[in-house]
Amino acid sequence: xxxxxxxxxxxxxxxxxxxxxxxxxxxxxxxxxxxxxxxxxxxxxxxxxxxxxxxxxxxxxxxxxxxxxxxxxxxxxxxxxxxxxxxxxxxxxxxxxxxxxxxxxxxxxxxxxxxxxxxxxxxxxxxxxxxxxxxxxxxxxxxxxxxxxxxxxxxxxxxxxxxxxxxxxxxxxxxxxxxxxxxxxxxxxxxxxxxxxxxxxxxxxxxxxxxxxxxxxxxxxxxxxxxxxxxxxxxxxxxxxxxxxxxxxxxxxxxxxxxxxxxxxxxxxxxxxxxxxxxxxxxxxxxxxxxxxxxxxxxxxxxxxxxxxxxxxxxxxxxxxxxxxxxxxxxxxxxxxxxxxxxxxxxxxxxx
Amino acid sequence: xxxxxxxxxxxxxxxxxxxxxxxxxxxxxxxxxxxxxxxxxxxxxxxxxxxxxxxxxxxxxxxxxxxxxxxxxxxxxxxxxxxxxxxxxxxxxxxxxxxxxxxxxxxxxxxxxxxxxxxxxxxxxxxxxxxxxxxxxxxxxxxxxxxxxxxxxxxxxxxxxxxxxxxxxxxxxxxxxxxxxxxxxxxxxxxxxxxxxxxxxxxxxxxxxxxxxxxxxxxxxxxxxxxxxxxxxxxxxxxxxxxxxxxxxxxxxxxxxxxxxxxxxxxxxxxxxxxxxxxxxxxxxxxxxxxxxxxxxxxxxxxxxxxxxxxxxxxxxxxxxxxxxx
Ligand SMILES: Cc1ncc(C[n+]2csc(CCOP(=O)(O)OP(=O)(O)O)c2C)c(N)n1
Ligand SMILES: [Mg+2]
Numbered sequence: 001x002x003x004x005x006x007x008x009x010x011x012x013x014x015x016x017x018x019x020x021x022x023x024x025x026x027x028x029x030x031x032x033x034x035x036x037x038x039x040x041x042x043x044x045x046x047x048x049x050x051x052x053x054x055x056x057x058x059x060x061x062x063x064x065x066x067x068x069x070x071x072x073x074x075x076x077x078x079x080x081x082x083x084x085x086x087x088x089x090x091x092x093x094x095x096x097x098x099x100x101x102x103x104x105x106x107x108x109x110x111x112x113x114x115x116x117x118x119x120x121x122x123x124x125x126x127x128x129x130x131x132x133x134x135x136x137x138x139x140x141x142x143x144x145x146x147x148x149x150x151x152x153x154x155x156x157x158x159x160x161x162x163x164x165x166x167x168x169x170x171x172x173x174x175x176x177x178x179x180x181x182x183x184x185x186x187x188x189x190x191x192x193x194x195x196x197x198x199x200x201x202x203x204x205x206x207x208x209x210x211x212x213x214x215x216x217x218x219x220x221x222x223x224x225x226x227x228x229x230x231x232x233x234x235x236x237x238x239x240x241x242x243x244x245x246x247x248x249x250x251x252x253x254x255x256x257x258x259x260x261x262x263x264x265x266x267x268x269x270x271x272x273x274x275x276x277x278x279x280x281x282x283x284x285x286x287x288x289x290x291x292x293x294x295x296x297x298x299x300x301x302x303x304x305x306x307x308x309x310x311x312x313x314x315x316x317x318x319x320x321x322x323x324x325x326x327x328x329x330x331x332x333x334x335x336x337x338x339x340x341x342x343x344x345x346x347x348x349x350x351x352x
Numbered sequence: 353x354x355x356x357x358x359x360x361x362x363x364x365x366x367x368x369x370x371x372x373x374x375x376x377x378x379x380x381x382x383x384x385x386x387x388x389x390x391x392x393x394x395x396x397x398x399x400x401x402x403x404x405x406x407x408x409x410x411x412x413x414x415x416x417x418x419x420x421x422x423x424x425x426x427x428x429x430x431x432x433x434x435x436x437x438x439x440x441x442x443x444x445x446x447x448x449x450x451x452x453x454x455x456x457x458x459x460x461x462x463x464x465x466x467x468x469x470x471x472x473x474x475x476x477x478x479x480x481x482x483x484x485x486x487x488x489x490x491x492x493x494x495x496x497x498x499x500x501x502x503x504x505x506x507x508x509x510x511x512x513x514x515x516x517x518x519x520x521x522x523x524x525x526x527x528x529x530x531x532x533x534x535x536x537x538x539x540x541x542x543x544x545x546x547x548x549x550x551x552x553x554x555x556x557x558x559x560x561x562x563x564x565x566x567x568x569x570x571x572x573x574x575x576x577x578x579x580x581x582x583x584x585x586x587x588x589x590x591x592x593x594x595x596x597x598x599x600x601x602x603x604x605x606x607x608x609x610x611x612x613x614x615x616x617x618x619x620x621x622x623x624x625x626x627x628x629x630x631x632x633x634x635x636x637x638x639x640x641x642x643x644x645x646x647x648x649x650x651x652x653x654x655x656x657x658x659x660x661x662x663x664x665x666x667x668x669x670x671x672x673x674x675x676x677x678x
Contacts, residue, residue, distance in 0.1 A: 034529035035602040058499035058535040059466050059527055086465065090500065125386025125437065125448045129465050297670050302437030302445030303385050304660035342385055350379075351387040351595045 002183035010152035014159040029081030065091035100143030123342040127301035133263035139240035146240040152182040157191030176344040196243035202230035205256035213260040219313035248281040257289035265293030290319040303340035365395040376596035386448030391419040393590035396618040398423035400563025404571040412473035417462035425457035438658035467500035477517035496527030511549030514579035529604040542584035557585025588613035
């Protein structure tokens with residue numbers, strides 16, 4: 001059997017192998033060398049690779065991103081780590097105005113091979129300022145690549161590919177994926193930064209999704225299968241650029257499309273995916289496509305409202321039935337004994 | 353300072369301590385489902401500072417805000433209900449521990465994005481100046497927040513315009529698990545103040561008498577229109593960065609360091625001082641603790657028995673209701 005690693009271990013291994021094989025790799029961020037090592041993803045790296053390549057930063061997201069960019073222009077391959085996407089918001093200037101554009105605006109003379117890891121929080125009252133899912137912001141900016149690996153395999157392969165890529169790449173990691181295990185080859189490998197992957201085959205409807213919503217889409221496909229509907233599930237993996245070929249090929253076969261994203265539904269990745277499918281596979285669509293995402297509301301902290309806020313597999317399945325124009329009834333809710341759905345698994349005891 | 357004022361400083365520190373300890377005990381029940389940063393060990397700065405504030409003075413804070421809220425007069429019941437995610441919480445359950453607010457007493461809000469409320473507080477101080485009020489604004493933050501650009505930008509503006517604001521930095525030597533010396537050069541934080549045209553002062557943040565005296569001057573300066581002050585208080589966090597437990601097993605700080613700071617417990621040392629001078633007797637102290645415990649029991653019961661917000665609350669307040677337009 002292939003070796004199994006959890007998502008956070010796969011990320012750690014990717015960084016350890018990059019540090020070991022490429023002396024230009026740096027890993028920086030607040031808490032990177034600390035005892036908990038950014039939820040285990042950077043634990044022990046400083047001991048192994050030294051204080052000059054793996055280091056703690058002040059909480060100065062703005063300047064430190066510029067600093068990382070400066071090292072990247074000088075041939076380093078820095079990985080900047082943010083415990084929450086929300087903190088990376090303080091680094092929008094150096095990312096959006098600078099890193100994204102230095103290759104273009106100087107006529108190709110400079111490269112900025114910067115990788116920024118951003119963790120999307122969720123649950124246990126992470127609330128309005130610790131759980132945003134802002135991939136669409138970064139995807140909107142020409143010059144930035146944005147990926148959202150879902151599996152441990154892709155977490156490792158995409159992080160390695162991101163660091164080796166000469167463009168600035170944003171890697172968005174969902175906290176609820178961190179403890180999930182999956183097969184991960186030991187030797188370093190790359191997963192392309194621009195390709196979606198079909199994770200379940202089906203003929204009736206295409207369910208495309210980003211990151212954690214992929215797992216919910218797989219559950220939705222199970223529900224649908226129990227009432228005789230076979231859904232195809234696509235893990236988008238790459239958000240910018242989006243893999244339009246895989247989407248249109250699938251929709252060409254199923255004729256029905258639902259896209260789910262961890263972020264806000266409006267102006268989001270789902271909107272872009274729908275637009276692309278409408279443009280490129282309009283003829284194949286047999287009904288209006290649907291998107292599933294967060295409502296246009298900040299994240300509430302109380303679990304009583306957060307549970308209503310986050311869409312689940314059932315919402316995706318309902319969207320599929322809607323686009324299919326089907327009046328079949330979904331099986332009753334799987335018995336979920338949890339009082340609140342604000343933890344990824346029962347072992348999680350808060351606060352993070 | 354009159355005896356009863358000092359007794360009140362003690363009572364307030366004890367109250368914050370007991371509230372935080374109770375939250376720590378109850379957290380394991382997993383009903384307060386939000387990130388919670390306890391201020392045990394850091395009770396003196398908010399108490400000594402708030403002693404000089406009027407009800408219409410304003411306070412802003414960051415993630416570790418329970419003490420700031422309570423010392424300014426924030427409603428304990430509404431705070432606990434907020435932690436329990438209830439409709440009766442000070443933010444209706446939408447904010448949790450990281451977003452306390454109580455406008456009745458001038459606690460304008462807390463937000464956990466480092467340094468973010470510093471500039472917002474400066475804006476409130478500017479408004480007070482524009483309005484010709486003698487209102488003072490206090491902004492609390494940690495040593496980590498002083499590393500953000502927004503901190504420096506806000507100080508620059510406040511210094512330029514001599515705004516009525518007191519910046520209170522609670523330097524507890526750590527930002528999560530990262531020690532100060534890997535994050536900042538070897539210079540005191542309060543030394544940043546003169547560079548921005550502010551008064552900068554430093555004191556023992558575990559001695560509420562020291563806090564009281566430094567704050568007296570800073571608040572008076574601000575109120576007179578003589579400009580802002582940055583006060584750096586040396587203090588120390590006892591529990592883990594976020595959550596109810598200790599964290600010495602993580603080894604980012606030594607047991608010796610921890611013990612040395614525990615010996616300087618702001619609550620206990622003040623109790624001893626007041627007892628030695630005869631201001632506080634053991635029975636009076638016991639009675640005080642008992643009253644606070646009673647208040648706490650009632651507040652916890654209130655929070656736990658309060659309803660959760662109704663589903664309609666989810667979409668409410670994304671935008672102000674035009675019907676409420678001023
Ligand atoms: C902009 C931003 N970056 C990082 C964080 C994560 N974070 C939350 S609290 C904290 C520690 C801040 O230390 P300090 O300001 O000294 O306050 P303390 O926790 O010691 O009271 C950090 C880094 C954050 N909330 N906001
Ligand atoms: Mg600190």
